[in-house]
Amino acid sequence: MHEQVYQSLMTPGPIPNAISEPFWSAARRNELALQRCEQCSQWFFYPRAHCPHCWSERISWHKASGQGVIKTFSVIHRPSHPAWLPAAPYVLALIELAEGPTMLSQLTGDRVVGAKIGQSVSLRCVPVGDFILPFFEPI
């Protein structure tokens, strides 16, 4: 992946709301933030005002480990959104985070080619256009 290509992308960025803002501000510090329910102690993704496991509103934000494993992945040769064409081919993956939840992200770094299901990955936040996104690097 070419850093300059990613920085010049005009792709649709996230539109945070008051509930999800901590997730995106953590990414700007190269951190992953996740919510955990104070009632049932379960982690969840994506950010919500209610715990999807027990509907409690007693929810707190925590810095997550940033570690996970690749659950599955796909090399995108023809992106559906034309703004992504300059970056293709790129690799999307579902990352099962060490805390439990799964999120979709992009793989980055030198070891993207040859990435495998079950491989460990580590958080690496990457500038994409005007935004910083939590990507993951195979380790």
Next chain:
Amino acid sequence: MKARCFGAIVGIGELKPVRRTQGATTLGFIGEAVRMAVADAGLDKDSIDGLLVGPQVGETPQHVPATVAEYLGIRPSMANVVDLGGASGAGMVWRATAAIAMGMCDAVVCVLANVREADPPRSPNRNPIREFDVPFGASGANVSYALSMRRHMAEFGSTPEQFARIAVLARRNAQLNPNAIFYGQPATIEDVLGSAIIASPLHMLEIVMPVAGGAALVVVSSERARSLKHPPVHLLGAGEKITHRAISQAPSLTSGPLKAAIQKALAHAGVKVTDMSLLSLYDCYTIMVGLTLEDAGLCEAGRFGHWMNDHSFDHEGDFPLNTHGGQLGCGQADLAGGMTHIVEAVLQLRHEAGQRQIPNAQMALVTGNGATISEATALVLGADA
């Protein structure tokens, strides 16, 4: 005289109206109203198996029930948008009781809510998919099906050839359907595997061709049907399941909500999947057919490729499958693509399918699938006895 009772409202939840909201989301408001109503009913989250919601103009253009169900962490067996303006709330109530009367679900939550920010975001589309999938380069459906397919291959050793064969069979059946977009254009396994990789491991010819089109159905009571022009095609059973909206939230990448929906539809009808004369299975991608054959219980998880080697799938085969060519053979006219599977079942069960007529067709399993293998409906249709 005592009035007949059709169902009962047992819980209510209502937010205190405010002129303006700050930092709240529509989904958060929906969640709060639902939580209050379910608590008022003395029920718990897991007892809610039906969901009726309103449209979310702009904010969530499509898949609103799945989006709300995912937010709430519920997996309903009946879900729908009621889009009747100010009549939506009242429209939900009788629809809920109709669904319960049919046995689709037991407890339906009906919810409408909206926030009112002083300075609403400029971009109207601001649902979770838009925030947590699209910015990473995951627009469109191909990605989700590619992710499921890769996982299936890794978990079970299924091969590109096994998936390609599904597209080849669809093209073959399409040769008996002059309306199919690929009529006159059969394909080989080499053609499929030689087509461009769009999102690995998905090849172009494993993905439906977008087309324009449309379809409509007329439904009446089975009694009335017998006095009309054609032999009736009866609904014998139905099942529905919604498990998530984003592929990252799927409970499984190699088995979908059709598993529960098909089981329910078959049980509803009191029949077995092997009783079906026709499998009219939603086929937006080759992987979808593989998963559905497994989820229908025709073979063990992961074994669709081996199972397909032992059977034949044209109108004279032992398991007629998408005899019209499916969407892989006919093209996908957006949402109407799913209707082709119903129309074909009706043609077969009326014995009006012409050169592709299944001999003595009696029952058909029809499936529908939406979003990221997340919204599923199954029907068992039967010829008039």
